Amino acid sequence: MEKKETIQDELREVAPSLLHQQQSTFQVPTGYFEQFPHKLIAAANKEEKNSPTIFFRSPRWTVFAAAAVTISILFFSLYYFRNPLNEEASAVDQWAKQEISKLSEEHVSDYIDNTNAFLQTDTAEKIESNDLAVLIQDIPHAEIKRLLNDLPATEMP
Amino acid sequence: MTSTSDQQLLQEFRNPIMKEAAFTMLVKKYQERIYWLIRRMVVSHEDTNDVVQNTFIRVWNGLEKFREDSQLYTWIYRIATNECLSFLEQQKRKSLASLSEKNQERAEQVKADPHFDAQKLEWKLELAIQQLPERQRMVFILRYYQEMPYEQMSKLLETSEGALKASYHHAAKKIEQYILNH
Incomplete structure (x- = not known):
């Protein structure tokens, strides 16, 4: 603590009527300061017993990990909000529409007819059969037989 | 002189057998000064009691990890002033x-x-x-x-x-x- 004289000298200069007025005014309940330390120890021990969670609290790294995940989600959400995934697809779609609009109706009609004609040719059938043979090579015969039995007669190849 | 006895109290507090006795001594040493500082700030005895109790509970919880960068006396007073100003701030927010x-x-x-x-x-x-x-x-x-x-x-x-x-x-x-x- 600072010397009393220093404090009084300072007051004498600044506010002389406050000199030597540091008497106590408020009252404290009888025995308060004698009992306080014991009550406090009891309260501190009680608080310690009631807070075992300290052992189960998540370690600090999990907090950082959670923060990193949250930031990543926010970052990617913001990125895709600004650059949506279907932007590229819609650009292709737009381009295709533009290109098709340049074609005459006759060209488009010819293309559809030729495609249908191709699908009905032997070549198309052969490709299909070959592909099918590769696809079903690992399926047991019993399974294929069961599938054929289950199919309605109209769908039989 | 004060710092030497604070040092002793600190050493004793870190010894589990002497922990409570050392803390009781520490409270006895500072309680009146802390009480009167807070009492003149908040006026009511009941409110003062709450703030003083919170102050010393925080001292109890933090004393083991006290790094002695500052004096124990300054550290306890800092906790008390922070607790007191927070209490007054809370009161202001409640009553508007x-x-x-x-x-x-x-x-x-x-x-x-x-x-x-x-x-x-x-x-x-x-x-x-x-x-x-x-x-x-x-x-x-x-x-x-x-x-x-x-x-x-x-x-x-x-x-x-x-x-x-x-x-x-x-x-x-x-x-x-x-x-x-x-």
């Missing part, structure tokens, strides 16, 4: 009263004390203190009643010594003026 209304409320609490005597200078002084803003009130109490050097107060309140000195002088003049006018 203006600063002058809150000061008036505390002045009324002073007048409600069974020993209050409007003619006595020391009671006028208590009323005048309640007219000061919180931080200035804290500076005035620490210097006037607790005789704390500016250097220590500066570490405690993290304010320059010059600013604290100016604040204290300003507060003392305001209080003197209040007393002369009432």
Whole structure:
């Protein structure tokens, strides 16, 4: 603590009527300061017993990990909000529409007819059969037989 | 001398067998100074008791990890001043009263004390203190009643010594003026 004289000298200069007025005014309940330390120890021990969670609290790294995940989600959400995934697809779609609009109706009609004609040719059938043979090579015969039995007669190849 | 015995208390507190005895001694050593600082800030004994209890519970919880970068005395006082200012801040938020209304409320609490005597200078002084803003009130109490050097107060309140000195002088003049006018 600072010397009393220093404090009084300072007051004498600044506010002389406050000199030597540091008497106590408020009252404290009888025995308060004698009992306080014991009550406090009891309260501190009680608080310690009631807070075992300290052992189960998540370690600090999990907090950082959670923060990193949250930031990543926010970052990617913001990125895709600004650059949506279907932007590229819609650009292709737009381009295709533009290109098709340049074609005459006759060209488009010819293309559809030729495609249908191709699908009905032997070549198309052969490709299909070959592909099918590769696809079903690992399926047991019993399974294929069961599938054929289950199919309605109209769908039989 | 104070720091040596604080050092001893700290060593004893870190020994599980002596922990409670050391803490009891520490509380006995500081409780009155902390109590009167807070009592003059918040006025009511019940509120003071709550704030003092919270202060020492925080000391109990943090003492083992106290790194001795500062003096134990300064550290305890810093906890007490923070607890006290937080309590007053909470009160302000709850009541939504203006600063002058809150000061008036505390002045009324002073007048409600069974020993209050409007003619006595020391009671006028208590009323005048309640007219000061919180931080200035804290500076005035620490210097006037607790005789704390500016250097220590500066570490405690993290304010320059010059600013604290100016604040204290300003507060003392305001209080003197209040007393002369009432």
